[in-house]
Amino acid sequence: MISSVRGPVLVIGLDHAVVEVGGIGLAVHATPGTLATLRRGEEARLATALVVREDSLTLYGFADAEASELFGLLQTVNGVGPRLALAILAVLEPEALCRALADRDTAAIKRVPGVGPKMAERLVLELRDKVATVARVPAAVGAQGAAPHTGRDHVVEALVGLGFAAKQAEQAVDAVLAESGGNGGPVDTAAALRSALNRLGKAR
Secondary structure, three states, rough: OOEEEEEEEEEEOOEEEEEEEOOOOEEEOHHHHHHOOOOOEEEEEEEEEEEEEOOEEEEEEEOOHHHHHHHHOOOOOOOOHHHHHHHHHHHHHHHHHHHHOOOOOOOHOOOOOOOOHHHHHHHHHOOOOHHHOOOOOOOOOOOOOOOOOOOHHHHHHHHHHHOOOOHHHHHHHHHHHHHHHOOOOOOOHHHHHHHHHHHHHHOO
């Protein structure tokens, strides 16, 4: 099991980063919020979870061990694979997820693309008591230190990757940028993504 990686960041994509470890570039899939904390050429340390399949080995990275633990816990629920677990953590930060599960807030959980009423109820039923064992997690993974840059299209593509329709994602991002006065200018991708997800969640 690879529980963490540390090394210079070679590439930052929409859904993954490549971290060089011992001369080997490891592709690590992560949420947009986690990716926003990374800087190309700078050293990073990520808690990781290795998902083994018959035809693949996929590494998932997180800002801290608590998020990694939640990632594994989510997959104990029938019907939740690694991609959906990562999408849940992309829409609901660890602290918000734990709170939603503890409070039986299925409306918040249903904001995740691919999670319907039955799945939300199942997540609450099976994980409500278990999340109490997860250590306290930070309130805003990737919220600080995200360097603003022109990234409207990156935010849209990240939302599409989470399962939202392209037109729906574009409208949400444009509305967020218009409200912040940033349309056409530098975009703080982590903040814009968070605001767009909140807007899309209310519209569901």
